[in-house]
Amino acid sequence: MSAISRALPNFKKLGQAKMTPAVTRQRLNTLKETFTKCQELDVQLLAADEKVKATHAYFTQNYFLTCEDCYNEAADFMAELLDSHESRELSSAAHEVSGINNSFRATSHLPRINLPTFDGSFEKWESFRDKFKSMICDDHNLTNVDRMHYLCSCVKGSASNALDHLAVTNNNFTIAWNILVSRYDNKRRLITVHLQSLVNLPSIASETSNDLRSLRDQTNKALQALSNLGCATEHWDDLLVFLVSQKLDKSTRKAWELKLGDTVEYPRYSELDRFLEARIRAFDAIAPAISKDKSPTTSKGKTIASHAASNAPFLCPLCKANHLLYQCSTFLKQTPIQRFDFIKTQKRCSNCFSVKHSVKDCTNSRSCKQCNKRHHTLLHFDIPAQPLATEQPSTSTTANLESLSAVASHLITKTVAPNSHILLATARVRVYSSHTCFVNARALLDQGSAATFITESLAQRLRLKKINRSAFITGISEMQSVVRYAAQITITPADRDGPAYSTIALILRSLTKYVPNQIQTARNWSHLKGLKFADDDPMSSDPIDLIIGADLFGLLIINGVRKGAPNEPTAQNTTLGWILSGPTASFSANHSTIEFAHHGVVLETLERDLCRFWEVPRQILRNPEEHQCDEHFRNHTLTYV
Known part of the structure; x- marks a missing residue:
C-alpha cells in the first residue's frame, strides 16, 4: 500500500522530458498489478474476527480506502498523460499525410492555373477577390511576403496605384489586402454596377443563338451577383421579364407572346429563361443544317436566264433622251477617252454598252471595226487597248491632255507548279504628304515599272493634293487603263524619318492582287539569319x-x-532594309496557276507628239529661204487644231 501511495509523487519526479509514452505505460501497468495484490490481501483481512476489526487500525482508519484513492489519482494522471501523447502523435501523422498530399498535388501534371488580374473595375472585384483568396490567401505554404508579391503582380491600373506606396514586406500584405477590400468591397457600389448591367442589356437585331445566349448570360450573371449580395431578386419577376423581353428581336418577341397565349397573369422570369434556353438549343441545332445546305464559295456559279417583254422607252444614260447610247449626239461628240471613262463609270459592257453584264460575259459577236478586238468601235484608241479588262480602273473623268502618256504594267499567266512559290520584293514604308502627316503602308519594289503608283484609298487617307496627269496603264496583251490624277509623295523607312525620297506617284483604285504563299520552312533559311x-x-x-x-x-x-540554295529567295540590301525576292520551293510542271510579273515603260501618245511638233521653236529656222517659207505658210495657211 505504501508503494501505491508513493507511485504518483515518484512518477512526477521524473520530469516532463522523461514522461514518455513507454515509461508512463510501464508505470501504469506496475501500479495496476500492485493494486490488484492489495485487493486480494484486503479480501483475506476482511475474513478476520470481529473483535480484531473493531480494534485494529487497518479497519478503524480505513487504510484500504486511502490506498484506493491514491491508486485512482495516480492512474488517472498517467492515463491523461498517455491520451495527450496519443493526440499529438495523431496530429503529427495527419500533418505528414497532408504534406504528402500537398507534395503529390504540387508534382502532379495538372494544367497550370493563371492568377486572376484586377484593373479596378467594380464588376470584376468579386470574381478576383474569391479567386485570389482561394489560390493565394488560403494557401498555408505561402508566407505573407509571397502573397504580397503575387498581389502586386495581379493588380493593374487604379488598383495598382492604390498599393504603390507599400513596400513588399511580410507585414504589408495584410495592409494592402485591407486597402483593396475597403475600396472595392463596397456593397452599395457593387449593387449599383450590377443593376446598371441589367438596365443596359444589349438589344438583339437578329434571331441568332449567339445574341440570345449573350443576353441570357448577362442577365443571369447580374442576377446571381445581386443575389449573392443579399438582394431579394426572387421578387423581381415582373421587372426582369419586362426588361429582357424589350431587348428581344421581333421574331423571338412574337414567339414569346404566342407561347403565353391566353395567360392573363404576368409570367415569371424562370418561364422566360426556359423559353430562351429552348430557343437557343433549337438555333444551335438548325445552324449546322443550314451551313451544309449552302453551296461552297469556290463552286462555279450557275447562270439562269429570265426573259420578259415590256414597252418601256429607251432612256439614254447620258442625256436622258429617248434613244440608245450610241445614237446620242452628246456621246458622239466626246473623245474616245471620255467615252471610255463614261462607260466605265456606268459599269457597262465596253463591247455592246449593256449595263447587265461586263465585257467578259458579253455574248455579242461584234467587235471593233478598226482593230477587231473586244470593244466597241466608238471606244477605239490610237494605242491598241482593251478597256474595262484591267485590274486598275481610273479614279476620275477629267483629264489634262497636255500631259497624256502611257505607262505599261503587265500581268502574265503561265504554267507553274502548284507547290511553287515566288516572293516579290516588298517593304514597309512611311508615305508622307505635303502636310507632313504620314501613313504606314506596304510597298512593292518593281524596277520594271517606269512610274510609282499609289492606291486611291492611300491618297484619301493622306489627303493628298491631286495633280491632273492623264496616262495610259498598258499591260501584257496590251491590256490598258487610264490614269487621271497623280500626287507628290515622300517615302521613308517605316521605323525612322530618313533617308527620304520624293516623287510623283500615279493614283489608281487598286494595284495588284499579289498574295504570297505561306512557307513553313522560311525560318530554316540560314543565309537570311x-x-x-x-x-x-x-x-x-x-x-x-x-x-x-x-x-x-x-x-x-x-x-x-x-x-x-536555288529554291531559296535572294536578299538585297536597301536603305529601307533587306528585301526578299525569288523562288521559295522547287518547281514542277503538273498544274497551272497565276504568277504575277510587273514591267513598265512610258510611251508618248500621238496627241502628245503632235503637240510637241507645234511647240518647235521658230529660232531653228536660220537661213532666209526657210524664213521665207515660214512667212508664206503663216500668211496663206489656216491651221485647225
Whole structure:
C-alpha cells in the first residue's frame, strides 16, 4: 500500500522530458498489478474476527480506502498523460499525410492555373477577390511576403496605384489586402454596377443563338451577383421579364407572346429563361443544317436566264433622251477617252454598252471595226487597248491632255507548279504628304515599272493634293487603263524619318492582287539569319498600297546581296532594309496557276507628239529661204487644231 501511495509523487519526479509514452505505460501497468495484490490481501483481512476489526487500525482508519484513492489519482494522471501523447502523435501523422498530399498535388501534371488580374473595375472585384483568396490567401505554404508579391503582380491600373506606396514586406500584405477590400468591397457600389448591367442589356437585331445566349448570360450573371449580395431578386419577376423581353428581336418577341397565349397573369422570369434556353438549343441545332445546305464559295456559279417583254422607252444614260447610247449626239461628240471613262463609270459592257453584264460575259459577236478586238468601235484608241479588262480602273473623268502618256504594267499567266512559290520584293514604308502627316503602308519594289503608283484609298487617307496627269496603264496583251490624277509623295523607312525620297506617284483604285504563299520552312533559311528585313513579314497577305518604280528603285539599292540554295529567295540590301525576292520551293510542271510579273515603260501618245511638233521653236529656222517659207505658210495657211 505504501508503494501505491508513493507511485504518483515518484512518477512526477521524473520530469516532463522523461514522461514518455513507454515509461508512463510501464508505470501504469506496475501500479495496476500492485493494486490488484492489495485487493486480494484486503479480501483475506476482511475474513478476520470481529473483535480484531473493531480494534485494529487497518479497519478503524480505513487504510484500504486511502490506498484506493491514491491508486485512482495516480492512474488517472498517467492515463491523461498517455491520451495527450496519443493526440499529438495523431496530429503529427495527419500533418505528414497532408504534406504528402500537398507534395503529390504540387508534382502532379495538372494544367497550370493563371492568377486572376484586377484593373479596378467594380464588376470584376468579386470574381478576383474569391479567386485570389482561394489560390493565394488560403494557401498555408505561402508566407505573407509571397502573397504580397503575387498581389502586386495581379493588380493593374487604379488598383495598382492604390498599393504603390507599400513596400513588399511580410507585414504589408495584410495592409494592402485591407486597402483593396475597403475600396472595392463596397456593397452599395457593387449593387449599383450590377443593376446598371441589367438596365443596359444589349438589344438583339437578329434571331441568332449567339445574341440570345449573350443576353441570357448577362442577365443571369447580374442576377446571381445581386443575389449573392443579399438582394431579394426572387421578387423581381415582373421587372426582369419586362426588361429582357424589350431587348428581344421581333421574331423571338412574337414567339414569346404566342407561347403565353391566353395567360392573363404576368409570367415569371424562370418561364422566360426556359423559353430562351429552348430557343437557343433549337438555333444551335438548325445552324449546322443550314451551313451544309449552302453551296461552297469556290463552286462555279450557275447562270439562269429570265426573259420578259415590256414597252418601256429607251432612256439614254447620258442625256436622258429617248434613244440608245450610241445614237446620242452628246456621246458622239466626246473623245474616245471620255467615252471610255463614261462607260466605265456606268459599269457597262465596253463591247455592246449593256449595263447587265461586263465585257467578259458579253455574248455579242461584234467587235471593233478598226482593230477587231473586244470593244466597241466608238471606244477605239490610237494605242491598241482593251478597256474595262484591267485590274486598275481610273479614279476620275477629267483629264489634262497636255500631259497624256502611257505607262505599261503587265500581268502574265503561265504554267507553274502548284507547290511553287515566288516572293516579290516588298517593304514597309512611311508615305508622307505635303502636310507632313504620314501613313504606314506596304510597298512593292518593281524596277520594271517606269512610274510609282499609289492606291486611291492611300491618297484619301493622306489627303493628298491631286495633280491632273492623264496616262495610259498598258499591260501584257496590251491590256490598258487610264490614269487621271497623280500626287507628290515622300517615302521613308517605316521605323525612322530618313533617308527620304520624293516623287510623283500615279493614283489608281487598286494595284495588284499579289498574295504570297505561306512557307513553313522560311525560318530554316540560314543565309537570311541576322538580317533586318524591310518587310518584317514578307509572306503577309496585307494589301499592296504602293508600287515603287524605277524612278526610285535605283536610289534605294545599296551594297549587299545574300544568296541561298536555288529554291531559296535572294536578299538585297536597301536603305529601307533587306528585301526578299525569288523562288521559295522547287518547281514542277503538273498544274497551272497565276504568277504575277510587273514591267513598265512610258510611251508618248500621238496627241502628245503632235503637240510637241507645234511647240518647235521658230529660232531653228536660220537661213532666209526657210524664213521665207515660214512667212508664206503663216500668211496663206489656216491651221485647225
